[in-house]
Amino acid sequence: MGHTITAASARLVDIAVETERTDAVQSFVKQETIFVDVTTSDGLHGRGYSYTIGTGGRAVLSMLRDHLIPLLIGEEADRIEAVWHRLFASTRATTTGAITSLALAAVDTALWDVACQRAALPLWRLAGGFRRDVPLYDTEGGWLHLSTEALVEGALASQRTGLNGVKVKVGKPRGSEDLERLQAVRDAVGDDFDIMVDANQSMTSAEAIRRAHLWKDLDLGWIEEPLPADDIEGHARLTRSTSTPIAVGESMYSIAQFREYLDRGAASIVQVDVARVGGITPWLKVAHMAEAYNVSVCPHFLMEIHVSLVAAVPNGRYVEHIPQLRAITRTEMSIEDGRALAPESIGLGIDWDDDAIDDRVVE
Numbered sequence: 292m293g294h295t296i297t298a299a300s301a302r303l304v305d306i307a308v309e310t311e312r313t314d315a316v317q318s319f320v321k322q323e324t325i326f327v328d329v330t331t332s333d334g335l336h337g338r339g340y341s342y343t344i345g346t347g348g349r350a351v352l353s354m355l356r357d358h359l360i361p362l363l364i365g366e367e368a369d370r371i372e373a374v375w376h377r378l379f380a381s382t383r384a385t386t387t388g389a390i391t392s393l394a395l396a397a398v399d400t401a402l403w404d405v406a407c408q409r410a411a412l413p414l415w416r417l418a419g420g421f422r423r424d425v426p427l428y429d430t431e432g433g434w435l436h437l438s439t440e441a442l443v444e445g446a447l448a449s450q451r452t453g454l455n456g457v458k459v460k461v462g463k464p465r466g467s468e469d470l471e472r473l474q475a476v477r478d479a480v481g482d483d484f485d486i487m488v489d490a491n492q493s494m495t496s497a498e499a500i501r502r503a504h505l506w507k508d509l510d511l512g513w514i515e516e517p518l519p520a521d522d523i524e525g526h527a528r529l530t531r532s533t534s535t536p537i538a539v540g541e542s543m544y545s546i547a548q549f550r551e552y553l554d555r556g557a558a559s560i561v562q563v564d565v566a567r568v569g570g571i572t573p574w575l576k577v578a579h580m581a582e583a584y585n586v587s588v589c590p591h592f593l594m595e596i597h598v599s600l601v602a603a604v605p606n607g608r609y610v611e612h613i614p615q616l617r618a619i620t621r622t623e624m625s626i627e628d629g630r631a632l633a634p635e636s637i638g639l640g641i642d643w644d645d646d647a648i649d650d651r652v653v654e
């Protein structure tokens with residue numbers, strides 16, 4: 292008989308953005324962070340979390356408080372698959388979907404935190420332990436509202452700190468304007484540095500094919516979310532038309548969506564986000580499935596937890612550098628020679644500052 296969950300709670304915490312962040316379709320208003328805390332019958336305490344970038348946080352909190360948290364009490368904490376599937380099934384009318392997946396992620400990551408503590412292991416080891424240090428690229432200097440000069444400065448600063456690449460937002464009205472900005476960055480950083488671009492689902496398939504062709508001499512690392520996430524056929528057509536890898540995944544909320552993309556050759560890189568896909572349990576399934584297709588994993592955002600997951604799996608290629616938890620943590624993610632180091636501390640490896648979290652509780 293395993294140890295049961297004796298207490299569980301959820302709360303919503305707002306964190307201001309550290310810098311203005313804009314892309315082709317939206318701006319990052321604030322991080323609504325949804326925490327779940329669980330206690331077990333043998334006295335362990337786990338904390339998981341999930342997030343939005345400014346809308347829907349209360350809906351996730353309600354899903355947890357009204358439906359999922361009460362179901363947790365009495366469950367065996369180490370039967371994570373059983374708990375995940377029971378909770379998923381209990382929300383029939385809102386699955387598969389963002390609110391349920393985000394809520395499940397907060398529960399699932401809390402249970403993994405407990406599992407790490409019971410095993411006395413850091414997450415990256417318990418989840419697979421492939422290698423501790425992983426390459427890092429910077430997104431923080433590539434926002435769409437920045438001038439070309441600022442983009443170039445940001446890329447050079449990232450390069451000086453030893454990071455392996457940068458991501459630049461695209462989606463200016465004309466592809467030639469994007470090209471000018473990207474060419475300036477490429478000229479500044481030279482050939483031995485990755486440049487990725489991100490269109491945040493803003494294009495049609497035809498326009499994306501046109502722009503990929505226009506940018507073909509830039510040797511881009513990938514083109515991210517060129518099309519709406521539900522246009523799988525458009526992604527498949529685009530992927531066949533260009534030598535530049537097509538990266539997708541931050542707007543997908545189930546393992547089956549990834550299977551469909553991979554099966555149809557519509558994704559060259561998967562960017563599975565541990566919160567949006569429903570937690571560590573489904574995240575690992577997507578990563579392993581991608582490995583079977585010989586596809587790399589470069590997860591979206593949440594570097595503080597993704598560093599451990601990328602380190603856990605053999606096809607983890609990149610962590611995205613966007614610090615967003617500094618206000619509510621006591622120590623930052625370690626970076627050495629441009630590579631992120633998965634924390635060796637037991638648990639998820641995030642050094643929460645309880646007082647700072649308490650100060651920011653919305654409800």
Ligand code: MG
Nearest residue numbers: 489515516541
């Ligand atoms: Mg993106």
